[in-house]
Amino acid sequence: MKKITLYTITAFFLSLALFSCKEKEPETKSDLKEYFKKSEVSLQTGGMQFIPIETPKGTFKVWTKRFGNNPKIKVLLLNGGPGATHEYLECFESFLPAEGIEFIYYDQLGCGNSDDPKDVSMWDLPRYVEEVEQVRKALNLDKDNFYLLGHSWGGILAMEYALKYQGNMKGLIISNMMSDAVAYGKYADEVLAKQMNPEVLKELRAIEAKSDFSNPRYMELLMPNFYEKHILRLPAKDWPEPVTRSLGKTNQSLYVTMQGPSEFGISGKLEKWNRMPDLKNITIPTLVIGARYDTMDPKHMEEMSKLVKKGTYLFCPRGSHMAFYDDQETYFRGLISFLKK
Known part of the structure; x- marks a missing residue:
């Protein structure tokens, strides 16, 4: 009798589970169709859109590409460098679509597929903030759906944008960027x-003292002794192709003007930049992402998450500056959780 009862109960729950799976299947297909919904234009371009940007030096075009469709979650990605391209962020395609999260690639002016005015005066933080605002308007992003994710230099840009335009945003993600460039240099x-x-350090300092940054020996020393330990924790020969493709296209004029000659500290126009005292003015939900082996101090990053009004901290224990590659599981699990709350 007990066996019959156990069998009956098991059969009942099994049939219930099967029924439940059958019920959910059409909904999943519907969601998938909605996620890959075509844009409302006559000619489909795979989500690519050039956006005209008004600047003091004239009008230029910047490149964007939408991936997926979600009316409630639209994540605009700001790449680092400055001067790299959106391409090193292509790993996001392996995680966000499965969760129905829309994201938008964007090459900032002077980067990748966007126009390059070849004018150093254009490499200016306030001008880039206004550029992001023009991109937001063109893409119809607003306070009910717009998340801004900035990585590295993109994190600086994201913080500056939020401090001026957070009323247009739903949330902010600061990925692997401190809020004080002086503290960044000190940590390095x-x-x-x-x-x-x-x-190795002695030889690096000697090259820096002579400002001999074009000397190939400089990067020969930095790559195994710094970049492979703190930028992306893999041998350089094994770095993911999107990373090498993106970094190979870096606009050196933009990079050196803003950052300096390398990731080993900071010495460009951003050298004295500091927004730590102003973080308290960011009141929208904010995720700050730090990593154990990053070029950025993870303790500083944690403190940032406490200074903003609605902050959350995500720590990647195996990650470096590109934690979305060398600690992917932690990075994307935390990011997706934040976006879906």
Whole structure:
């Protein structure tokens, strides 16, 4: 009798589960169809759109590409560098579509597929903030759906944009970027540099003292001793193709003007940039992402998450500056959770 009862109960729950699966199937197909819904234009271009940007030096075009469709969650990606391209963020395609999250690639002016005015005066933080605002308007992003994710230099741009235009936003993600460039430089000098082989550091400092940054020896030393430890924790020969493709297209004029000659500290126009005291003015939900081996101090990143009004901190214990590659599971699980709350 007990066997019959157990069998009956098991059969009942099994049939219930099968019925439930059958009921959910059409909904899943419907969601998939809606996610890959075509844009409302006569000629389909795979989501690509050039956007005209008004600047003090005239009108230029910037490149964007929409992936997926979600009326409630639209994530605009701001690449780092400055001067790299959207391409190193292509790994997002392996995680966000499965969750129905729409995201938008965007090459900033002077980057990748966008126009390059070849004018150093255009490499200016306030001008880039206004550029992002023009992109937002053109893409019809608003406070009910617009999330801005900035990585590295893109994090600086995202913070500046939020401090001026957060009323147009639903949420902010600051990925792998401190809010104080002076503290960033100090962390590189006082923490990361001391982890290097003393002989390597001595040779690097000698090259820097002569400003001999075009010397190939400079990157020969930095790649195994710094980049492979703090930018992306893989041998350079194994770096993902989207990363090498993107970095290979870096606009050096933009990069050196804003950042300086390398990721080993900061010495460009952003050298004295500091928004730490202003983070308290960011009142929208904000996710700050730090990583154990990053060029950015993870403790500083955690403190940032406490200074904003509605902050959350995501720590990637195996990650570096590109934690979305070397600690993917942690990074995307945390990001997706934040976007879906």
